[in-house]
Amino acid sequence: xxxxxxxxxxxxxxxxxxxxxxxxxxxxxxxxxxxxxxxxxxxxxxxxxxxxxxxxxxxxxxxxxxxxxxxxxxxxxxxxxxxxxxxxxxxxxxxxxxxxxxxxxxxxxxxxxxxxxxxxxxxxxxxxxxxxxxxxxxxxxxxx
Amino acid sequence: xxxxxxxxxxxxxxxxxxxxxxxxxxxxxxxxxxxxxxxxxxxxxxxxxxxxxxxxxxxxxxxxxxxxxxxxxxxxxxxxxxxxxxxxxxxxxxxxxxxxxxxxxxxxxxxxxxxxxxxxxxxxxxxxxxxxxxxxxxxxxxxxxxxxxxxxxxxxxxxxxxxxxxxxxxxxxxxxxxxxxxxxxxxxxxxxxxxxxxxxxxxxxxxxxxxxxxxxxxxxxxxxxxxxxxxxxxxxxxxxxxxxxxxxxxxxxxxxxxxxxxxxxxxxxxxx
Numbered sequence: 090x091x092x093x094x095x096x097x098x099x100x101x102x103x104x105x106x107x108x109x110x111x112x113x114x115x116x117x118x119x120x121x122x123x124x125x126x127x128x129x130x131x132x133x134x135x136x137x138x139x140x141x142x143x144x145x146x147x148x149x150x151x152x153x154x155x156x157x158x159x160x161x162x163x164x165x166x167x168x169x170x171x172x173x174x175x176x177x178x179x180x181x182x183x184x185x186x187x188x189x190x191x192x193x194x195x196x197x198x199x200x201x202x203x204x205x206x207x208x209x210x211x212x213x214x215x216x217x218x219x220x221x222x223x224x225x226x227x228x229x230x231x232x233x
Numbered sequence: 234x235x236x237x238x239x240x241x242x243x244x245x246x247x248x249x250x251x252x253x254x255x256x257x258x259x260x261x262x263x264x265x266x267x268x269x270x271x272x273x274x275x276x277x278x279x280x281x282x283x284x285x286x287x288x289x290x291x292x293x294x295x296x297x298x299x300x301x302x303x304x305x306x307x308x309x310x311x312x313x314x315x316x317x318x319x320x321x322x323x324x325x326x327x328x329x330x331x332x333x334x335x336x337x338x339x340x341x342x343x344x345x346x347x348x349x350x351x352x353x354x355x356x357x358x359x360x361x362x363x364x365x366x367x368x369x370x371x372x373x374x375x376x377x378x379x380x381x382x383x384x385x386x387x388x389x390x391x392x393x394x395x396x397x398x399x400x401x402x403x404x405x406x407x408x409x410x411x412x413x414x415x416x417x418x419x420x421x422x423x424x425x426x427x428x429x430x431x432x433x434x435x436x437x438x439x440x441x442x443x444x445x446x447x448x449x450x451x452x453x454x455x456x457x458x459x460x461x462x463x464x465x466x467x468x469x470x471x472x473x474x475x476x477x478x479x480x481x482x483x484x485x486x487x488x489x490x491x492x493x494x495x496x497x498x499x500x501x502x503x504x505x
Contacts, residue, residue, distance in 0.1 A: 188459045190466055190476040197483040198392040198467060198475060203380065206393060207238075208251065210431055211382030212408040213339075213363040219249040223380065223388065224361060228251050231240030232261070 140166060207231070241265030245272040246280070246339055248363030252346075258354040267353060268346040268360060275342035278305060279334050292331040312337045315442045319458060322450030323442050336445055340405070340437040343367050359396075365405045367437045368396045379404050384429040384469050391475065392467050394433050394482055401465065403437035406430065407444035408469070426451050429469040433481070439464065 140163045149158045162170035172187070209223045219225055239261030242251045250272060252265040280286045287305050290296040298306065312325035312334055327333045343362050350358040351371050359368045359377050368377045376395035381404075383391040394404055408429030430447045434440040443464060447454045455476070459466050465480040477483065 188464070188478045188480065190455050190459055190468065190478045193467075193475050193477040193481070193483060195391065195475060198477060198481065199390065200393050200482065200484065203388075203390060206378040206380035206390070207253070208359060208361040208366045208377065209364075209380040209382055209390070210361075210366055210404045210406040211364045211387065212384070212406055212429060213248060213365075215247055215363075216244050216249055219363075221387075223382065223390075224249070224251060224364075228240050228242050231238055231251075231253060 239264070243269045243272075245269065246276055246342075246363070247282075250363070251359075251361040252350075253359040253361075254350070254354045255356050255358075258356050258358070264350060264354055264358065267349050271346040271349060272342050275338055275345070278302070279308065279338045281331075281333060281335070288332065288334060298332075308334050308337060308341055311341065311438065315438075315446075318461075319442065319446035319450065319454065322446035322454045322458075336442060337438055339363065340365060340403075340441040343437050365403070365437055365441055366396060367403045370397075370402045370435075381406065381431050381467060382429075384408060385473060391469060392431070392477075392481070394431075394465070394467075396433070399480070400435045400463070401433040402435055403440045404431060404433045405437060405440035405444045406432075407441070407448045424471075425449065426470055427455075427468045428471055428473075430455075431467045433465040435463065 142164055144160055144162045146160045147158060149156050151157075160172045161168050162172075203223055203226075207227060209227065211222070214222055214224075238253050238255055239258075240251060240253050241261035241264065242249050243265055244250070250265075250268065252261065252268050254261060254264045258264070276286075277283070278286055279288045281289055281292070283289060284293075287296065287301060291298055291301055291305070298309070309325065309332060312323075315337070316324045316326075323336060325332055325334050325336060339362055343360050343365060344367070346360055347358070347367055347369065350360070351369065354369075355371060357369045357371075359366065364382075366377070366379050376397040378393055378395050380390040381392040381394065383389040394401065396402055396404060406429060408425075408427065425448050427448050430444045432440045432444040432447070434443065439462065443458050443462060443466075447458055447466065447468065450458075455466065455468060458464070459478050464478070465482075466476075466478045467481050468476045470476065
């Protein structure tokens with residue numbers, strides 16, 4: 090997750106409650122991983138010096154990108170992952186912040202034979218190129 | 234929403250436009266005629282191949298932008314907003330300083346044509362314009378399966394996306410797969426790492442602009458724009474490899490196997 094700034098990170102992480110009910114706007118969920126070293130003792134808020142392994146959901150924080158609720162994974166006392174559970178922009182639309190492109194195998198994404206699609210999307214083809222295109226064949230089949 | 238469909242095509246903007254409606258709606262030719270009229274107006278205003286078009290007159294200095302039609306100024310402002318949103322990877326400004334709105338005009342024309350079809354073909358429609366595809370979002374519809382052309386073999390597909398579900402109503406593909414042409418990135422950056430980029434989005438302008446911007450801006454643009462926009466992306470790299478965002482459909486999320494075993498006859502496709 091890319092955080093907009095250190096200030097945003099501090100604002101988000103400042104809302105963490107480990108092991109105790111949250112006093113923030115929404116109650117965070119707490120789920121200890123299988124590798125948890127034991128129940129966290131948390132009579133106080135804030136991140137303890139040595140938090141128990143697990144995943145922790147923070148309270149909802151308002152940022153300039155909208156409302157954010159993040160989930161933090163703690164392993165061996167260190168934050169090893171931060172995931173956004175909910176992010177909306179100020180119009181209330183969901184914004185994906187982990188939409189990173191990654192390599193994919195051809196056989197994973199090739200899920201269609203030419204005959205099973207209705208239209209094709211390719212780099213813009215001219216009228217001349219259209220005549221030899223798949224789209225022309227599909228349109229021909231669709232003329233009825 | 235199933236049933237036989239009606240397809241009609243016409244030429245516009247140097248390419249071919251396909252219009253599909255359900256046979257229970259207006260006839261294919263009637264729907265296509267309505268779409269053709271929209272395209273004719275957009276072409277008359279924005280075509281740079283027509284010296285009499287309003288945009289040609291602006292680019293020749295015969296007409297001041299401030300005195301141009303609202304339609305032209307609106308299209309220009311759309312393009313400028315996207316230039317800002319893509320950090321310049323998409324731009325309506327040619328190196329010679331002329332305004333070229335080709336990057337948004339086709340999608341805007343398709344969008345307006347869709348509004349017309351919403352009125353006359355409310356049970357559903359699909360428009361394909363030279364590789365861009367937009368479907369109706371007005372009614373719950375059977376998904377429209379759209380194949381992504383393989384840039385290395387334009388008679389084959391490299392992927393597929395179903396338009397309709399998950400708010401993906403449009404897909405656009407940018408790139409230069411013919412004759413090995415390169416899409417050049419901004420001055421000094423060299424050829425694009427992507428031979429082809431397909432973007433699925435909620436509207437066609439977003440899909441079209443971002444597909445172009447990612448080709449032009451390379452890996453950095455792919456990461457920035459996929460991260461900041463609600464889109465799915467499938468890109469083909471120069472060595473023929475594929476990269477895709479997590480939401481791009483793939484085998485793991487319930488697609489049929491490569492033989493298409495699960496694919497029922499699509500509502501939009503010809504029964505085979």
